[in-house]
Amino acid sequence: MKSHTNTNHEQRRSELAELRRELRDKQGYLSDDSEELWKAISQWILESYNVPVGSLQTKVQTEMAELQDDPLHKMYDHADVDDGEEAFPKRCKGCPHYGVQCPPLARYHPKKTFERILDESEDDDELQAELSAYAAKHHCSVLQEIISEWERGYANFLSRGEQLRTLLNADIKGIDLETVNGLELEFESPGDALSSPATPSPSTAAGHGDEPPAEAAERIETVTESIMTEDETEGEA
Structure with missing residues (x-):
């Protein structure tokens, strides 16, 4: 999955670079009484150079090896x-x-299945679905934790940046977000958005919370069935 991994990696870096550039370019147009927002944007820009954007495959391989x-x-x-x-x-x-x-690291057939999943998954989305099914079947809390951390890390950081961009543009245009009819997002203060991961809106929470969206859940269920069939076949061999 090397080529897909590199593509995802570059796409994430590009997203961060684009958002960072816009925040930096417009920051100087903030109103004089927006010091808190100015500081929050400055801190996000600095943090954006260090936010993890690596592949799920690399994270899994690294943390499982550390065990x-x-x-x-x-x-x-x-x-x-x-x-x-x-x-x-x-x-x-x-x-x-x-x-x-340990099934993924010390039991022959589950270990072979784990290695196959890492080697053959085409991209991070497929790897996430396959590993989620595998971790659930073998009750591996470490794998589940690794996947959850990977999901939250980049998504939450990008969500914070998007929130700051909206607050920045609203300040420049003199828009009071609380008076905008039909606005579904609930904005925190700049300080809250900076010090803790932003609470996802209903539209962004799907796929990043404790429960996967319906489409992902269906895919995980299908993968689980295929893994169970494979393990049963290997066990008979």
């Missing part, structure tokens, strides 16, 4: 530990496989 940084963390009970839990990092505590054997 085995300690040589004792072989992700299965082995002779070098007195207790099976010592073979796992604390991040895995609470997983039903904790102290026994």
